[in-house]
Each structure stands twice: as structure tokens, then as C-alpha cells.
Amino acid sequence: MLPVPWGASRWAVGLGALILGMMLAVQVRLQRVVPPPTDTNQLLTLLRTEDARKQALTREVAHLQALLNQRMTAAAAARRLSRELTTAQILAGTVPVHGPGIEVQWSNGTAPPGYQLTDIDLLLMVNELRAAGAEAISINGQRITALSEIRQAANYIVINDTQEDPPFTIDAIGPPKTLRDALTLPGGLVSVSQQEGRSITVSLRSMLTIPATTAPSLSYAKAGPS
Structure with a gap:
């Protein structure tokens, strides 16, 4: 077997190191772009929790709005009845x-x-x-x-x-x-x-x-x- 010249050996080692470095860089980028499976599950759980909280708040707002409408309607009816009672009392002469x-x-x-x-x-x-x-x-x-x-x-x-x-x-x-x-x-x-x-x-x-x-x-x- 013929001996490998020193320059060619050094060039081959450098090329291998360059390829290895490029592979490591690509792997790091992929890890940054695509989160690990554990992080993805946590994110989905957080999204579902926030969506459930939003729906609960929406239902609470609708419930409070319905209560407010009922009380406003009851207050308006009470005012109308009070006016009608006053009118009846005036016409009857009792006040x-x-x-x-x-x-x-x-x-x-x-x-x-x-x-x-x-x-x-x-x-x-x-x-x-x-x-x-x-x-x-x-x-x-x-x-x-x-x-x-x-x-x-x-x-x-x-x-x-x-x-x-x-x-x-x-x-x-x-x-x-x-x-x-x-x-x-x-x-x-x-x-x-x-x-x-x-x-x-x-x-x-x-x-x-x-x-x-x-x-x-x-x-x-x-x-x-x-």
C-alpha cells in the first residue's frame, strides 16, 4: 500500500469536520423550529385551557346580561305601576x-x-x-x-x-x-x-x-x- 501524503490526509480530516459541523448546525435549527413532543403537548393543553376559560367567561357575561335585563325590566314595570297608581289616586281624589x-x-x-x-x-x-x-x-x-x-x-x-x-x-x-x-x-x-x-x-x-x-x-x- 502506498503511503497517503500528509496534505491529502489533512484535507480529508478538514472536510469531515466541516460536514460534521454542518450536520450539527442543521440539527440545532430543527430543534429550535420544531419543539420537542413534550413542549407541543404542553402548548396544546394551554390552548385548550384558555379556550375553556374564554367559553366560561362568555357564558358568565351572558348570564349577567340576562340578570341585568330582568332587573331593568322589573324596575321599568315597577315605575309604570307606580305612575298608574298615582294617577288612579289623583283621579279618585284619595291624595x-x-x-x-x-x-x-x-x-x-x-x-x-x-x-x-x-x-x-x-x-x-x-x-x-x-x-x-x-x-x-x-x-x-x-x-x-x-x-x-x-x-x-x-x-x-x-x-x-x-x-x-x-x-x-x-x-x-x-x-x-x-x-x-x-x-x-x-x-x-x-x-x-x-x-x-x-x-x-x-x-x-x-x-x-x-x-x-x-x-x-x-x-x-x-x-x-x-
Whole structure:
């Protein structure tokens, strides 16, 4: 066998070392790009855990939103019922009220006996005021409601079981100018009263207070369908 020259041997060793180095470099790169199986499993587990947590938070948000909607709906219903109750109490006259309106002072004045104030005159006044938008009315401090009685009895007028005589002070809460115009239009109660000798004045009021009436006890009327 012929001996290998020293230069060729050294060149072969260098080439082998270069190839070995390149193989080691490629292996290191592959380890960086592709994680070991253990790291991949941990990453998948973490992703699944985060996805489950996200779904749980989404369900919790939906649950809380539903609770909020229910409470808002219940609060709105409570406010609506409260307004309806207040309106019913005002219309029934069971609570005192205040607001703008008119004050009417009405007396017999110089009217002869046949033209003096009667229960019919007061009923006409109440009807005119209600038609003009009055929301609460009182006569001499007596709250007038759907169950109020206004009737002639001998020489006086009974209002809510109370004997009343002229002069009458009539308070009405509602649109002041509309109420006044309803009474003072040509041929209305004011002009007729003045023609017949009765004294009547209508004054606008920015604030009136009308008391409550005693709530009646019902023995026969029942709420709801029969």
C-alpha cells in the first residue's frame, strides 16, 4: 500500500469536520423550529385551557346580561305601576294635589231669588271645568270626585255630605288659560251669571292645593269581570 501524503490526509480530516459541523448546525435549527413532543403537548393543553376559560367567561357575561335585563325590566314595570297608581289616586281624589289652575269666586250678588245659585249651577261648573281639562276640583275645600254628591237640600247645598252655602270658592287644577277661557267665552257661565245678577270672578293661579277626600267603602262593586 502506498503511503497517503500528509496534505491529502489533512484535507480529508478538514472536510469531515466541516460536514460534521454542518450536520450539527442543521440539527440545532430543527430543534429550535420544531419543539420537542413534550413542549407541543404542553402548548396544546394551554390552548385548550384558555379556550375553556374564554367559553366560561362568555357564558358568565351572558348570564349577567340576562340578570341585568330582568332587573331593568322589573324596575321599568315597577315605575309604570307606580305612575298608574298615582294617577288612579289623583283621579279618585284619595291624595292631596297641587299645581297651576284657576280660582273661581261665585256668589249670589244681586240676583233675585229665582236666579240664585243652585246645585245645578255647581254641576254645570264642574262639567265645564272637566271638559276643559281640569284634573282636580274642589268646592269650598270639598274635593269633587266621580262619587261626590252635589244636591239641593232645603236652603243649602250638600257637597260630600257637608252643608254648603254661597259664596263658593271653586279651585281647579289644570291648564289655567284654557280653564279660564272655557268659563269666560261668550254665552258661558261667567257671562250668564253676570247677566242674571250673580257675582263671579275667575283668577289664574300659578299654584293651588286641593285636599284629598275620604276614600269611600265599597260593599257591592267588585273589580274584574263577573
